[in-house]
């Protein structure tokens with residue numbers, strides 16, 4: 001089993017609750033998860049719109065089901081996420097909120113952190129707050145529009161007060177080196193938080209990467225910057241599709257999951273994990289999470305008009321004709337660990 005090879009969490013994102021079938025119904029998936037993973041992230045149901053559907057209502061039922069299953073099986077939970085701008089994940093009542101926005105948002109963070117305190121080992125406190133095309137780096141989100149950049153520091157402070165035991169992360173994509181402007185923005189935000197003694201424990205790198213992008217040396221630089229600041233590095237949403245639709249240089253595109261494609265993907269997964277282990281010292285390893293168990297789970301099937309185009313981005317295949325099967329990519333991760 002994968003997790004026993006590592007002294008840090010090996011996680012997987014799971015669908016659950018109102019997102020699809022109840023997580024507890026998916027018995028065969030639970031078996032593979034319990035066998036190989038030591039941490040879960042909810043793919044959707046711990047986001048704002050699911051947990052906080054109206055101002056006065058919190059709905060914890062689906063998330064509690066998942067979190068309690070994890071606890072009963074000795075599996076940790078990484079909370080995702082208190083604050084994220086994404087249209088369909090922000091409850092509409094919040095977008096139109098006319099009261100004291102700061103007090104409302106603080107209550108949101110505090111209520112959720114308090115509810116899960118002791119059952120969640122870490123949180124993505126704020127997700128995707130950076131827009132590297134803005135001169136000050138901040139995405140012009142609902143939260144930024146209402147509160148300015150202070151909402152980020154506030155969220156960490158409030159979360160820490162409600163659950164002092166949880167590790168608190170800032171989480172984003174494309175910061176692992178493919179976009180140096182975005183990495184610079186990340187470091188500026190982290191430096192500002194640290195200079196103000198805001199309780200941040202680490203940085204989450206989503207790492208929705210490609211086979212050929214970014215380079216491992218770019219990842220190395222990005223991880224090292226965080227390590228140099230004494231913060232934990234967590235790979236929070238790893239997936240490596242086999243085809244890169246954005247490739248600017250000729251890159252093989254596969255219409256089926258060939259042995260050659262599997263081998264390429266295996267070596268890419270392996271080198272990512274090796275880079276992580278090489279750069280991040282053990283006390284700063286927040287863990288590595290893949291964004292879904294098997295290829296059919298992947299959000300990439302719907303993202304960027306990839307509908308129908310299979311990219312085989314994850315560690316397992318299956319399950320239509322039997323149990324989830326470990327792919328070559330799984331072996332790559334296991335060999336690196």
Ligand code: XIL
Nearest residue numbers: 043044080127173206208237298299
């Ligand atoms: C994705 C989920 O996997 C999808 O099911 C949903 O439709 C959209 O969100 N970055 C994140 C995750 O931080 O929350 C996103 O998850 C994937 C990109």
